[in-house]
Amino acid sequence: MSTVAPSRVKTGVAGAGVFGGFHAKKLFESERAELVAVFDTEPARAAALASQFAAQPYTDYADFLAAVDALIIAAPAAAHGSLAIAALERRRHVYVEKPIALDPNDATRMISLAHKNGCVLQVGHQERFVLAEFGLPRMGKRPHMLEFVRTGPPSGRCEEVSVAIDLMIHDLDLMGIFGFTAPEKVAAAGDAHEMAATLTFHGGAACRFLASRRSASRSRKMTAHYDDGRIEFDFIDRKLTNTTGCELSASPTGAPSQATTDPLKASVEAFLNSILTNAPIVVSGEAGSAALYLSLAIEKSVRKLSRVSSSVDVEGPRSAMVMS
Secondary structure (H helix, E strand, O other), rough: OOOOOOOOOOEEEOOOOOHHHHHHHHHOOOOOEEEEEEEEEOOHHHHHHHHHHHEEEOOOOOHHHHHEEEEEEOOOOHHHHHHHHHHHOOEEEEEOOOOOOOOOOHHHHHHHHHHHHHHEEEEEEEEEHHHOOOOOOOOOOOEEEEEEEEEEEOOOOOOOOOOOHHHHHHHHHHHHHHHOOOOEEEEEEEEEEEEEEEEEOOOOOOOEEEEEEEOOOOOEEEEEEEEEEEEEEEEEOOOEEEOOOOOOOOOOOOOOOHHHHOOOHHHHHHHHHHHHOOOOOOHHHHHHHHHEEEEEEHHHHHHHOOOOOOOOOOOHHHHHHOOO
C-alpha cells in the first residue's frame, strides 16, 4: 500500500451508478481527498463517471485497488462483501454503503481484516450525523420506546433487497445508538416492499418500525418516548419537537451545519478524517454488522409468518406503528 499523504488521501469509487456519482462528487470537492479512480464492470459507465472528475476509469478491480489508498463502495448490495474483503486484504481503507454486506459472514470477515491490517472500515449510515447535530441521542437517559417510520413511493433502486435492508436498516442502526441492543423478541409482518416490526427488550422496552416502498408520500420520522416526555424528529424537514424539558446539548443555532444540510458529505469527511488523524470511526464495521443482523432477523420473522398465512395483514402492524 502506498503511503498516505499528510493532508490528502488518494481515493476511488467502486460502482459508477447513481450513488457512486454522489460519492465521487463529495470526494472531488473535498480538500482531504484526491479522487483518482473509478471502478465499474461496465466500461462505458466507469468512463462516463471518471471523465466528470478527471479520474482514471477501471474495469479490473485489482488494477483499481493498486491506484488508491482508500475507496468508497457504492456498488449493488450483493457486491459489498466481496469488494470490501478484497480491498481490506490489500490494506485499503474502506467506506462501504449500507448494508455492510448481505452475508453476515462477510461482515465478520471485513471487521477482522480491518483490525488486522489497521484499516478504517466505515459504513454509510448517514442519519447518525444528522441526529448528532441536534444533540441526539439524549445523554444519560434511555427512552422506554422508540418509533420509526420510513416510507415512500417506489424508486426503482435497491429492489434486489427487501425493504428491511434497503430502508429499515437506517433506523435499526439508530436504535443502537439509543442503547437498544440484543432484543429478546422480534415480531414482524409484511412483504419485500413493506414491513412493520416490533423489537422487545429486557424490562419491556420496545422499538417499533414501519418501512415501505409503496407509500404515496415520503416520511422519515422518529419518536423517542421518555418518562418525562417525548422527542420527535422529522428527518426530511429537520424539525425537532422536545417535550421532555431536557435541553439537548447540540441543538443547532444560527446557520445550518454541514451534517444537517449535507449528511453524505459529513459522512465522507468523517471517513477521511479517521484515515488522516486516527479519529474514532463514527459508524464502525461492528455497528454496520449489528444493523445487518437485525435486518435479517426481521426478514426471517416475516418469512415465518408468511408460511403460516399466504395473505399477510400489514394494516394490523401498520396501525400499531402510527406516530403518536
